[in-house]
Amino acid sequence: MFGSLLIILLTLSVLGFYLGRQKAFVVAGGKRSQLHSRPLYHGLYVAALVGIPTLLLSLIWVFLQRPVIDALLLQSLDPKAITGLSIAELSLLKSEIKSVAQGAIFGDPKPIVIEAADRLNHWREIANWAMVATCIAIGLIVLIATRSKIARLFRARERVEHLLDLLMIAASVLAILTTFGIVVSLTIESLRFFDRIPFFEFIFGLNWEPQIPIREGQVTGGGAFGAIPVYVGTFLIALIAMLVAIPIGLMAAIYLSEYASRKMRAIVKPLLEILAGIPTVVYGFFAVLIVAPAMRNFGAMLGVEIAPNSALAAGAVMGIMLIPFISSFSDDAISAVPRSLREGAYGLGATKSETIIDVLLPAALPGIASGILLAVSRAIGETMIVVMAAGIIATLTFNPLAPVTTVTVQIVTLLIGDSEFDNPKTLAAFALGLTLFLLTLALNVFALRIVRKYREQYD
Amino acid sequence: MTDILDHQIAERDKLANPRHDWASDNARRRIKRRYGRDRLLRIFGLGAVITALMLLAILIASLTYTGYVAFYTTKVKVEIFLDPQKIDRENPGKTKYRKMTKQAFNAYFPEVKNRKDKRNLSKILSSGAQYIVRDYVVSHPELIGQTVSLNLPLSDPFDQLQKGVIPRRIDAPGKNSGKNDGNGEKMLNPRFKSEKVLVWFDTLVARDMLSSPFSWELFVNADSRFPELAGLAGAFTGSLLALLVCFLISFPVGIAAAIYLEEFAPKNRFTDFVEVNINNLAAVPSVVFGLLALAVFINFFGLPRSVPLVGGMALALMTLPTIIVSTRAALKAVPPSIREAALGVGASRHEVVLHHVLPLAMPGILTGTIIGLAQALGETAPLLLIGMNAFIPSIENLGLMEPATALPTQIFAWGDSPERGFVSRTSAAILVLIGFLVMMNLVAIYLRQKFERKW
Numbered sequence: 071m072f073g074s075l076l077i078i079l080l081t082l083s084v085l086g087f088y089l090g091r092q093k094a095f096v097v098a099g100g101k102r103s104q105l106h107s108r109p110l111y112h113g114l115y116v117a118a119l120v121g122i123p124t125l126l127l128s129l130i131w132v133f134l135q136r137p138v139i140d141a142l143l144l145q146s147l148d149p150k151a152i153t154g155l156s157i158a159e160l161s162l163l164k165s166e167i168k169s170v171a172q173g174a175i176f177g178d179p180k181p182i183v184i185e186a187a188d189r190l191n192h193w194r195e196i197a198n199w200a201m202v203a204t205c206i207a208i209g210l211i212v213l214i215a216t217r218s219k220i221a222r223l224f225r226a227r228e229r230v231e232h233l234l235d236l237l238m239i240a241a242s243v244l245a246i247l248t249t250f251g252i253v254v255s256l257t258i259e260s261l262r263f264f265d266r267i268p269f270f271e272f273i274f275g276l277n278w279e280p281q282i283p284i285r286e287g288q289v290t291g292g293g294a295f296g297a298i299p300v301y302v303g304t305f306l307i308a309l310i311a312m313l314v315a316i317p318i319g320l321m322a323a324i325y326l327s328e329y330a331s332r333k334m335r336a337i338v339k340p341l342l343e344i345l346a347g348i349p350t351v352v353y354g355f356f357a358v359l360i361v362a363p364a365m366r367n368f369g370a371m372l373g374v375e376i377a378p379n380s381a382l383a384a385g386a387v388m389g390i391m392l393i394p395f396i397s398s399f400s401d402d403a404i405s406a407v408p409r410s411l412r413e414g415a416y417g418l419g420a421t422k423s424e425t426i427i428d429v430l431l432p433a434a435l436p437g438i439a440s441g442i443l444l445a446v447s448r449a450i451g452e453t454m455i456v457v458m459a460a461g462i463i464a465t466l467t468f469n470p471l472a473p474v475t476t477v478t479v480q481i482v483t484l485l486i487g488d489s490e491f492d493n494p495k496t497l498a499a500f501a502l503g504l505t506l507f508l509l510t511l512a513l514n515v516f517a518l519r520i521v522r523k524y525r526e527q528y529d
Numbered sequence: 530m531t532d533i534l535d536h537q538i539a540e541r542d543k544l545a546n547p548r549h550d551w552a553s554d555n556a557r558r559r560i561k562r563r564y565g566r567d568r569l570l571r572i573f574g575l576g577a578v579i580t581a582l583m584l585l586a587i588l589i590a591s592l593t594y595t596g597y598v599a600f601y602t603t604k605v606k607v608e609i610f611l612d613p614q615k616i617d618r619e620n621p622g623k624t625k626y627r628k629m630t631k632q633a634f635n636a637y638f639p640e641v642k643n644r645k646d647k648r649n650l651s652k653i654l655s656s657g658a659q660y661i662v663r664d665y666v667v668s669h670p671e672l673i674g675q676t677v678s679l680n681l682p683l684s685d686p687f688d689q690l691q692k693g694v695i696p697r698r699i700d701a702p703g704k705n706s707g708k709n710d711g712n713g714e715k716m717l718n719p720r721f722k723s724e725k726v727l728v729w730f731d732t733l734v735a736r737d738m739l740s741s742p743f744s745w746e747l748f749v750n751a752d753s754r755f756p757e758l759a760g761l762a763g764a765f766t767g768s769l770l771a772l773l774v775c776f777l778i779s780f781p782v783g784i785a786a787a788i789y790l791e792e793f794a795p796k797n798r799f800t801d802f803v804e805v806n807i808n809n810l811a812a813v814p815s816v817v818f819g820l821l822a823l824a825v826f827i828n829f830f831g832l833p834r835s836v837p838l839v840g841g842m843a844l845a846l847m848t849l850p851t852i853i854v855s856t857r858a859a860l861k862a863v864p865p866s867i868r869e870a871a872l873g874v875g876a877s878r879h880e881v882v883l884h885h886v887l888p889l890a891m892p893g894i895l896t897g898t899i900i901g902l903a904q905a906l907g908e909t910a911p912l913l914l915i916g917m918n919a920f921i922p923s924i925e926n927l928g929l930m931e932p933a934t935a936l937p938t939q940i941f942a943w944g945d946s947p948e949r950g951f952v953s954r955t956s957a958a959i960l961v962l963i964g965f966l967v968m969m970n971l972v973a974i975y976l977r978q979k980f981e982r983k984w
């Protein structure tokens with residue numbers, strides 16, 4: 071229904087374009103130079119005014135139709151039949167009515183359900199037809215009204231450009247809306263979570279066992295939501311990753327920017343960028359398939375027990391992923407140091423390594439530090455590698471050979487599969503998500519500020 | 530006289546600062562040490578570059594090594610009599626082919642009588658073989674009543690055995706603990722039910738009934754519980770639909786936002802705020818976008834789970850910063866002389882941008898868009914959170930509003946499966962995904978080199 075309405079509206083809009091343009095030709099009467107705007111703009115003006123509002127209206131209609139009809143349905147139910155029902159039972163009843171309305175009937179539903187389902191179908195049909203009729207009617211009225219406005223001195227081009235401005239501003243605002251959406255949705259769900267679990271228990275608790283019984287009689291753990299072990303695991307893995315990525319990435323950047331020939335640079339840099347372009351799920355599989363077993367065997371050789379989902383394996387692979395990240399940031403920072411500093415050092419008789427260590431690196435430090443901070447933020451927010459290669463159970467340990475879990479692993483495991491948003495288990499994922507968002511945001515802002523504040527202005 | 534003076538000066542200098550004698554042994558040693566340090570740094574740097582490249586090589590090589598076996602399937606040639614009494618001519622798709630397929634295969638081993646043995650014997654054949662027979666009959670109904678010869682896939686353990694991935698015998702557990710009871714250190718691989726099945730399998734090999742054709746199944750089949758039949762077609766379609774939605778949203782919106790910010794926006798707090806937001810969005814972890822999609826699109830707007838429409842919208846929000854940043858860079862690269870010339874002949878500011886600047890910036894914009902879409906193609910976490918990892922055993926019922934899976938989530942799902950065959954399938958799927966990414970990046974590089982202008 072909605073699809074065909076979109077096609078109708080599009081046709082109407084195209085029709086508006088041709089009618090508007092044709093009217094402009096008629097008004098000009100063969101002397102097109104007498105028009106204020108070219109006929110194209112008159113057509114576009116009509117088309118835009120017909121298309122955009124009706125499209126918006128139909129979108130809003132579609133999104134609002136469901137909640138409105140749901141509310142009406144609830145009101146229309148016999149009050150005697152629904153008194154004493156809990157919210158969960160009510161929503162169960164609602165979904166039963168909906169599935170019956172779609173023709174999926176299991177067992178034999180109560181007459182009240184069948185009756186309500188009929189009513190629901192009836193209303194939906196009315197709403198759909200009303201939407202189509204309203205949109206088409208508005209489109210036609212607008213078409214006729216705007217077309218009649220077209221005259222020789224009608225400033226169609228300026229109007230179209232004004233509309234374009236509005237559309238472009240709307241597109242820019244989408245970035246704000248996304249951030250707003252992230253903050254608001256995470257905050258609302260987190261507040262619902264903190265209604266059930268005290269805030270300080272979440273922040274300072276040392277025990278994380280989110281598997282609480284959802285149904286009665288289910289055998290699970292007690293349910294504890296202390297996030298400390300999860301964060302310790304996250305930082306442990308991020309630390310291992312940085313221990314792998316920083317030396318290799320920084321050294322590679324120094325070599326490529328100062329020692330390597332131009333030809334070698336041209337070959338090696340794109341190869342390193344391949345490392346950055348590989349999807350993280352591939353790294354995750356690599357960790358499970360190759361790195362973890364290799365470490366396990368190596369550990370067995372030395373007589374050390376290494377867990378198959380150890381923090382070491384996940385962190386090392388994450389470090390490999392971050393090598394190109396660090397190396398390209400450091401490379402940029404080192405290359406940005408002006409030639410004069412380099413040549414001044416050489417002129418004083420410094421060797422290359424002395425120039426690099428005593429002159430270039432201190433000058434490039436803000437850039438390198440901000441790159442490292444951004445890499446840390448990546449490591450903390452990285453999901454697939456740890457979901458595949460790290461553990462699920464939160465243990466409070468700093469041992470890199472033991473399995474640990476991370477924030478992102480918990481978010482994914484808590485939310486995977488069907489789940490309703492009404493128990494602390496799923497809401498906990500949003501609370502973790504909020505802290506993750508704030509943490510990475512702080513790291514990013516801090517990284518940008520370091521660059522701004524400490525960057526030397528040489529020119 | 531001057532000689533004495535010179536000598537005195539030299540002596541005095543030596544006393545004052547002995548370092549100034551560049552030719553002394555000490556100085557030579559110092560210089561040697563300094564250049565030694567330089568060499569050390571150089572070697573460390575080269576070592577780091579080589580380490581990084583070796584890690585890349587190991588990654589690609591290990592995936593290729595485990596994945597290449599999935600590009601062919603072990604099949605056995607079986608002659609099947611399509612019994613007209615058992616097949617419903619009117620409706621051949623409704624017939625049960627399981628028994629017919631089993632009996633046709635077991636007929637090659639008339640000596641097997643025992644029921645349990647028969648069951649084990651027929652397990653050499655893939656459990657999905659009956660559907661291949663069904664599809665064959667449906668497409669060739671005129672052959673009912675005749676004997677046809679079909680290549681049917683083997684079940685996973687035998688497929689892997691033939692490919693040499695798993696051994697027949699493994700080290701018995703407990704051997705390492707030193708308890709060697711002398712009964713031989715090896716035991717039968719528990720993936721095989723008995724010694725007899727291996728004998729039967731060897732008979733198949735000896736009779737030359739096995740073949741290893743290219744595995745079209747990997748590309749044309751949808752997902753399956755049986756690794757020998759599982760394919761990527763469903764994941765392709767899901768990824769394609771999600772990317773389409775992502776492109777349709779992020780491309781126009783991204784360009785519009787970039788044009789506004791670069792060409793029209795006044796410098797004020799609002800535009801500053803927009804820019805800060807865009808920069809921050811680029812660094813938000815992808816899993817947070819998944820949470821956003823879950824809370825807003827699915828929970829608030831009531832869109833269904835697991836569908837490419839929602840997946841595409843989440844990916845679009847992630848791709849948007851990439852497209853905006855690259856579009857702005859491309860617009861910035863167009864020299865002001867173009868704008869001034871167009872303004873000079875009387876074009877409005879919008880006409881300048883739409884008619885002159887945008888077409889010139891298009892190659893750069895497209896390059897950025899393709900790179901953004903390549904990132905979106907490999908993105909897994911947000912799709913996982915909105916449930917786009919559904920099990921899709923058929924490709925008939927796919928659409929924007931139907932449950933679907935995508936390439937990276939398919940890789941994740943296969944990577945988690947216990948069957949040995951899924952290991953090579955996962956690697957093969959990764960190779961296919963990387964192939965797509967490389968292709969997209971090559972197109973982007975080609976566009977950049979072919980159309981990019983230096984002003």
